[in-house]
Amino acid sequence: MKNLIERAHVARAAALDALSKVIDEKALEDFYVSFLAKKGSIPGLMALMKEAEDKAAFGAAVNKARTEVVAAYESKKAALAEKALNLRLAREKIDITLPGEPTPLGHVNPYRLIIDEVTDIFLEMGYEVCEGRDVETDKFNFELLNVPKDHPSRDMQDTFYFGDDYLLRTQTSAAQAHKMSEMEEKKPIRMIAPGKAYRRDDDDMTHSHQFAQIEGLVVDKDISIAHLKATLELFAKKMFGQKREIRLRSSYFPFTEPSVEVDVSCFNCGGKGCPMCKGTGWIEILGAGMVNPRVLEACGYDPEVYSGFAFGVGVERVAMLRYGIDDIRRFYQNDFRFLKDYPVK
């Protein structure tokens, strides 16, 4: 009897010894066949049961041997699998610095970027967007805006004409005249008009025969310069940063009275003075004013009842200041090496 139990111990020891020498999955399979499969040495012990006197004791010894060997086998199997997996992963190493699958992202001409950004600011303030056309009539570009024929301020804007009455608009203010005169009921207006404008300028670093403006117009009862100031302050802070301030300087435009130039505190130096603001701490960003009563009247609004303010932002100028663009012609060249800095958001 003792001998039989001894044989179970020996078989167990032999199996564990053999398992300890297994180094790969092939050897592990061979081990399984020799020791744990139906005909393997450990299950084979059960054949001796009939010879055992104390069957219970022998059975327990065999079971113990099998449990131990199976556990050792399973742990060996897991260890080998892990090793094999690690080996495979190591073989799968790639160069993560190579470029990814080209998934191109478009780039926006900064000119459009500024138009969209300004548009969004005023949309949030409840303005509508009226665009107008490039080809305008003398009436909407000049006459209704208090610039009659032979008015000295026509000198300020050399105009591209098609015959006598049609022209390329010299300012997006033409959209003001359209909006006001085309309102069937003369109701309050809050609008911006982004668009192109044209002047007979030779193209150079700071001049372009084509450029973009964003016109703004508010018409209501009791509108004052104080409203204009607060609106433009809000705009300046959104556009150029919360710490920005604005100041107004007296100026002249035929379609507004009074007229002002609006400066924003320099967003480069914060107002201390730097080359960007030419040491003044302020940068001129737009022209504005109270809608000239004659313009209101010409467009069908009673200037005794309604008043309004208007402003015009030069798109390229803002983009040039904001991004440090050196030459206005860059906007129209569309060199991809220039556009690459402005990916779509």
Next chain:
Amino acid sequence: MNISYNWLKKHVDLEGLTPEEVASRLTFSGAEVEGISYLAKGANLVIGEILECEPHPDSDHLHVLKVDEGKYGVEQIVCGAPNARKGLKVIVARVGAKLPEVEIKASRIRGVDSNGMCCSLLELGVDGKFLSDYQKAGIEELPADAPVGEEDVLGYLGLDDVVLELSLLPNRPDLYALNNVAKEVGCLFQRKVTLDEIQDYPLQKSSFTVGSNAEGCPLFTARVIKGVVTKPSPRWLSEVLTASGIRSINNIVDIGNFVMLLTGQPLNMYDADKLPEPSLIVRDDLEGDFKAMDGQTYPLRKGDLVVTSGGRGMCLAGVMTADECKVDENTKNIVVEAAYFYGAPIRHTSNRIGLSSDSSLRFCKGINPHQAEYVQRVTTALLKLLAEAGEVEETVVYDTMAHERKVINTNLAYINGRLGTSFPIDTVVATLRRDNFEVEADGEDLTVTVPSFRIDVDGKADLTEEVIRILGYEHVPSVLPNVELSLTGLTPRQTAERELRRHLLHLGLDEVVTYTLQSKAESTAFDYLDHGELYVLSNPMTVEREVVRPHLAHSLLSVASYNANRQNKSGAFFEVSDIDTKGCSSRHLGIVLYGDKPARVGNKGKAYDFYDIKGIVTSIFESLGLNENRYRLESWNKGGDEMHPYQTAMIYCGKKLLGYFGTLHPLALKKYDLKSAVLLELDLEELLSIKVSPIKASVPPKFPSVTRDLALLVPTTVTYEALRRELLRADPLIVKVEAFDLYTGEGVGEGYVSLAVSLTLLSKDKTLSEAEVNLAVKKALDAAAVKLGARMRQ
């Protein structure tokens, strides 16, 4: 307009103010000072006398000078000026002097010590246009009586002036007159203004006559002044003119210019003895040649304002006097003209013949028409003072203008309402009075009389501007407007366009902006979405930019070309822009893809082709909610050398041509210097106006679908679309047909392609059996064979 600060100082109390402060205040109140320039600059200067002048031992042009500098003693200076000589009084910049360009240091020049520098006026920063060639070539030669040792050299020379350069806007033509600038500065700083008293002289009866037959001249005055003597102007006069950028000529010419500077009224002077008859009549109906005092002959046209005498042109009004009656050094008796000409005819004449002057500029901007008599008196006084004028005749006048002062009624509420301020009535009244307006206040109602020189002010809105520009915009509070709530934001059309742009940007296309104007030739090519006759400029700057483009194709291909020539080997980009022709106004979308598509490392680059742009087109339509039944493609039938005739498609919606896309014609590629490119041009206005049906939800099928792949040999004359339709029509169980492979070459007969398609079969009532699927596929194959001549590939 250039203002002499010295002149200004004489007439306005500027005690305690710097030119910079005055400039800043003017700028903020509407008269921008563009520049402040010092006529000359230099410290540590002294007037010296050359005691000795010996040649430099080691140079053929340098001199070694001994210069007496008064209390500073005698210094040795090496000087290269050819006019250095013994006894000459000179300007010496002493060691340590800072001149605009250099700082003077003690030095050794070729072995000889030199302590200081003898200067020319150029070296002190004086503009060369005021100097003679002789002055520019050497050192300045001071008069023999110049005080040696004097240290205020700039003061002695009258070069201690500062010039304020006013950049005037069209609403302030009054500031083209020094008198009015003085009033403006006085008003802004609340300082006393003292203008010169004008002495009156006894006047003789005049037999001279004036008149006007031209609408452009409603006012004409003239005075005959006898016995004038031409000579150089006194220093004070030439200095004021110099500061204003006008060169001093002689006393008569200078007086004319000075009176204009002072009053803003251009003058003209005629030699009275050379006029054909003692009269001046303005006409605008003269034609023929006009010989001007510059020696040139100009053609006259109807509409030119001409001052005539005896029927002949004596002056092209406001522009230039005739040669035959000009004032010269022999002139004894003159006629002084002070007239009012409207800006428009003067501008037309001046632009046409290409001549402009300080006078024409002032007429174009608009002058004060209410001061002709005053101007005549000023001129007379100066001619008496500086030109020994004798007998003066009374002013003869032709005048059809109204001279009543403008009166504006307004009230405090209007002014404060417009400004958003709460100024008390006293402040408003005081401010307007400061500004030379006469104000009567009745409670809060104001009756305001406008000063005659403020021709720009004519309504109550103008008065609010006066108040705030003088008090300063810093007094305006910041208050957001109260608005009624309403639904605002972008219109559906605007939203659709914005989303389309974003869609394209996220597909990887760049958004570009290009010029509207292009040449005629560039516009006739690619003009396939024919909208109508082109807008052609009457006054183009060049033929390259002469018409408003009727399409985007040329602009975008130029962008491709520009980039391809700058090592940007490929690109994908679009533009959305208005298109204007006489036929219609629209908005287009243009796309160009050129060069190779971006490829992963290790994969070979493939050029963008027709199917790349088609993929984008399909995605555009889908994103707009337009499925493929809403539009159709047709083969290109427009010919031309721009698009590949067999790789271009036209997009139709019903009968309407929305646009086209395809491969560029090889000839067009050559023209734009591109290797490969595809193009799309789409009428966005048409596209975005197509009605989109509302979405109806689909229910995902309950039963599984079955797919069967077929390889078919299809005649090349049969399109994929025709095959697809035929297969779909063959059996209702076939719900989808998709191509997945295309092959030509070995094993495929001439005139055939091998097209592999995948059929999806589905029933909404049950799971399909093998037999049902086989039957449907057989029906499909039969239909393809019978109708299209396609067969299974073995």
